[in-house]
Amino acid sequence: MKSRFFPLLVTFLVFSAIYAYCYYHFSSFGSMRVVCNLLRDNAHLGIAAIGMTFVIISGGIDLSVGSVIAFTGVFCALMITREGMDPYLVFAIVLGMGTIFGAVMGVFIYYFKIPAFIATLSGMFLARGMAYVLTTESIRITHPLYIRVSKLVYIFPDKGRFTFAAGAFLAVLVIGIYLAHFTRFGRNVYAIGGNDTAALMMGVPVGRTTIMVYTLSSFLATFAGIVLSLSKRSGDSTITVGAEMDIIAAVVIGGTLLTGGVGYVIGTFIGVLLPGVIRTYLTLEGSLSPWWIKIVVGGLLFGFIAMQKLLSARPKLFSFKRQVRPTTVSTA
Amino acid sequence: MVEMEKQVLTPVNENKPQKATNFKWRNIFRGDNRALWTILALIIILLVDRMVSPTFFTVRMINGRLTGSLINTLDGAAPIMLLSIGMTLVIATKGVDLSVGAVMAICAAVSAVLINRHEAGSDNILYYPGFVIAIAILVGALCGLWNGVLVALFDIQPIIATLILMVAGRGIAQMITDGQSPTYTDETLAFMGQGTILGMPFPVYVAAIALVVVYLLVRRTALGLLIESVGINAKASHYTGVNATVIKLFVYIISGICAAIAGLIVAGENTYADPHTAGMWSELDAIVAVVIGGTLLSGGRFSLVLSAMGALIIQSLRIGLYISDLHPNANLVVKAIVILLVLLLQSKEFKQAVGRLFKPVLKLRAVFK
Amino acid sequence: MKLVKFCLLLALMVTFVGAVNVKAQDGGEGLTIGFSQIGSESAWRTSFTDAVKAEAEARGINLLFSDAQQQQENQIAAMRAWIAQGDVDAIILAPVVESGWDDVLQEAQDAGIPVVIVDRNVDSDPSLYVTRVSSDFVHEGRLAAAWLVQATSGQCNIVELQGTVGSAAANDRMAGFNEVIALFPGMQIIASETGDFVRAQGKQVMESFLSSEDPANICAVWAHNDDMAIGAIEAIKEAGLVPGTDILVVSVDAIPDIFDSLDTGEANATVELSPFMGGPAFDAVVATLNGEELPKWIPVAGKLYTNRADYDADHQ
């Protein structure tokens, strides 16, 4: 077991322990119903979180994803229901818009050296604002395609419903793993997150990769918006407010270091499901106050970060002084 | 040469009390010509506001209280200004504090819950208004200490260290009020948000005093210098003997205290504490204010005055949108565009790119000269 | 002509006064009911939650409460969790938005769990839920407008504090209000901006109204909820005017705080948005479990109050 895998292992163990605890109290956690619900209810968060994983591995951050999801939903609903456009065409347009949106943020970040935090914060305001400008009503979508998609369900014997959203989530997960570990683009993302100047020296196209990372993130957020719109059959500009923070937390809980260079897409998958499990538990318990979810997620965040810190500080576990480790020689 | 040696090598008596003279304006407007862009942006936005509403600059005295859009802008900007003061110091050390909004909610909740006990007739001295304010500020300082410990002692990246309290803090605030939004009637606490002195709203004084106090604290001691040196080059500062741990603890505690006072103001304005919405997204406003004020997110040189101006820019933008005929939904779009414009104007790389674009024009002009 | 309109209005108000108050009843003991609440963003919402909880306790109902913190996704997830667990007898849903409920309602129906919608509306097919227990936002707007028309004899420049953009409450109250004032050429809205149902925002928006418009020209403020009205009252006071006299204040909700203002005359009228929807909702659950057919909408009407005594008299 290499040390790189350790955070992932801990994430997995904590998830298993919490899931086992929930199962002990509520038998339904053993059914495909809960499993499917977790997948479909968190599909949009998960899809966007996979994009965010790439951004964070590259050493950046993307605060715009929640707004992009909302904008996409509103745009789809408006164009399909009000303008009567063909859904496929609308999807193509909105994906194109999302892609350009991400690329522009990437250009601002890479070429104009505007910190990712602020650039994507502006993106967050812009996308949310555009959604509000389009409409603030909650619009229902009744296009036949949407009905057809909602019928695309595999029903398990115990009535667990494996829907299109769940499928899309898993598909994006597989593609995300493929991208991260089996393509040069993915490895380049790890490289620039590890050390971007070194990556540049090694011939990694840092500019292109950086822009592509933000493009991918916005593209996936847009896709998440489409998935959410398909599964809710509606568009609403007030959804997923603050989702970016949940997503960032999920990525960190999944074992990805915010400093960049280290992380796993599969970890993000678990990181997304974990708050979902806790929320389900609170719902079934029915008397615990809603604020516990926030406090527990905050506590988990703290726990995982503390653990990562302790791991990286080895062997001197309790030395708080900054270790000047000779990882690179600089004698210039 | 001998004389020089003496000067160089004899230790000087440091404790000799010396009057702090030689006040320099450049010490206020730090950050090169970034100051220019910030001031320009504020002036432009104020002028646009004036165009939208002819009475924008009109200030009237009504019942001993100054009223007018300008006063409203100042009043409304006070909480953001307070947050941006703390945030400036944090950002100058290469950090960021995402938790200020949640800390506002926590402190507002604490003050409301405690004062409710006082109003319910408890004789406990701790529930007296003055103590309640002190306790709320202390809670804010503790929240700051928590962030500071994570960042300075455990060396956790600031953005993630403060994300913990940002996520959990609002939950804690809700837990304190038991999910309610308690109302109170206490006049002392209400004065924090509603009171006036000489016609000017009290929050404006609070923000101004905080600005002056923190300014003096960092510029009349060596703190400002040490904060900047840690932010610019942590390693070199470490080698020079700067105690980065203490500096970082200090800035996060200041940020926590500023957030606590901002929380008290927001609660006092309406004499109730709403743990759900108090300070929501104000961390982002504060960060934007600091960035517009020319302090780089990568740390280093900072200017408290310019950050306060950044806060004013944000608030005058908001007020401008309130009074304009613009659809309310366009708020965020306008905000995003203004932020991007200011940032682009500050970006050296952007200016170079634009310069390249206009190079042919300049060349042409040179030919015709 | 004007007289006709007045009569129309009075008739309107009277019908609503008649429909007040569904008294708490017994029934439902031993049931397990899931209640998915939007959140706890306003004083009204918390009193709504508390009323439902109290009602459940009085009836011996095992209430599973889930607070969605304003997110529809959380509400859907909560409902699915209950359906999956399978021990709830019914679900009460206070939807955060109108659309997007088709699938989860269908799933509940497939699982044989009746769903009662409370407070706000959903745009799904009515066959998917048992009934809807809610107030009529449009009528609330009408009531407020009618009172204002009466109070000002149809001559008034109004500033409006909108609720959260896009919410049904904001849209419908606006629609109802505008519908009535459209009948009176002397009544017009001279400024309108969202205050997000929040006190602080209500105050800020009112402040900007007071400085951008001539305060003498503002006759009344119409707020989509009491919280914003209270914020506006602060702003009016700070501008040196007397709320309730110089500028009339009319709003919706009837939360406890607004009665303090009514007592001092700083507010003029509030339309009750009854938080007592738990009783009718539980009744509906019991009825539907007994196989009874129910109308698709059970309105819980609120009355317009101008003082505390009337309110207390109605809520003994």
Place this chain on the structure above:
Amino acid sequence: MSTNEQPALLEVRGLTKTFTATPALSEVDFTLYPGEVHAVLGENGAGKSTLIKVITGVYKRDAGTIRLNGKLIEPRSPGHAQELGISAVYQEINLIPTLSVAENLYVGRQPRFLGMVSMQLMNKKARKLLKTFNIDIDVTRDLSSYSIAIQQIVAIVRGVDLSAKILILDEPTSSLDRHEVETLFSVIRSLEEHGIGILLITHFLDQVYEISDRITVLRNGRKVGEHLTKELPRAKLISEMLGREFTETLGKRSNQITNGDSKHDTFLDIKGFAKRGMIEPFDLEIKKGEIVGLAGLLGSGRTEMGHLVFGINRSEKGEAFVESKKVKISSPRKAIRYGFGLCPEDRKVEGLIADLTIRENIILALQAKLGWYRHIPYKRQEQYADEMIEALHIVTTDAEKPVRELSGGNQQKVILARWLVSNPELLILDEPTRGIDIGAHAEIINIIKRLAKEGKALMVISSELAEVVDYSDRVVVLRDRKKLTELTGDEISEDAIMQAIAEK
């Protein structure tokens, strides 16, 4: 071996590059033939790094042409240069610590199987590749878990494996041991046979003579000579590099005190300090008014010794006594409290606070020592700064200029001034004269001597032996992270130091 009749592989003509008014390269010509090792030599700041950065497309040149195999090329980025066949291994290891060894070898060109990056294939290839260099390590582990030597070798192996026509090696051997150097050289020789041109930059003259075929000497951004290695005597090479006659610098040392002088008390006494992976246990004694020179090649442990004494790295064992009192040097702050000061080797990274003004940089150490609440009044600060600017001849218009705008020598003086103002008892100077012009060089040496006369204890780390010999009362010689010996009084000479380093 190469001959001039062969067509040139790389032809650089009239290359000029200017940074903010100071030319880093002016009109430099350089020719590399296939199958030769061409060493580019020069002091720090001669323009070597700039030359290779221009060739590899990191910097855009201001003027001049670059031809590869007779064709004009325009390298736009290191990636582009790599595509053209020019790959570089820099002295700072430019690899990615969070990736595995195998991935570092194949970043940007990962082997693919059925269109997918295949880790198995990559690991297999990496193992095989490293085998050819007689290195057998777990290629799946993170690079950061290996020693610097291994990391350096990985970087070189990567550069070699890029099937380059031209390989640029910038200080490749600075952290390798003898065995590893041998391994590397054998590879370089085999590369020569394949017609690859190698541009080598190194500080080690022995290695230059061992491996190179041709030498180009740069000084202050200009080319001062190009020679076949075998035709160039060492003395001539050194005089070309230094720009003066060799014998000039070999002046008699100006001995100030003799060893064992009772007037001079011991200031610092260190017994058995050591840190694994940094330096073996050593003893060190420094008297007041004494200059102790630390001599050794780059990577010999001299900087590490300074770091341990100053508390940047905590010693794992041993004890330290300041004026006979036992102390624990656990951090720079502690060390400063005991009266130590350190001018670090890497000014930009470890010394300067670039955006602060000269004044602020100068008073920083004193201010940090006083604590934040005991603010030095502005007037006093300005006084300090002005005194220092005058005393050390810092060339600047005023003290309020950001220190980053100064030249290297003046920046060095600012750091020196910082410590002088805070008045330490022991000053550790790591390469105080590196990369600064001749005038400043002499001034700094004068200051060092004067400080010793004032009774300060000094510890000076320098790679310029002549300089060390000139001012040291005692010289500590290091090699391979180990203290070898101490030379005192008349024993001190360049020959003696060289001999000590060379001794088996």
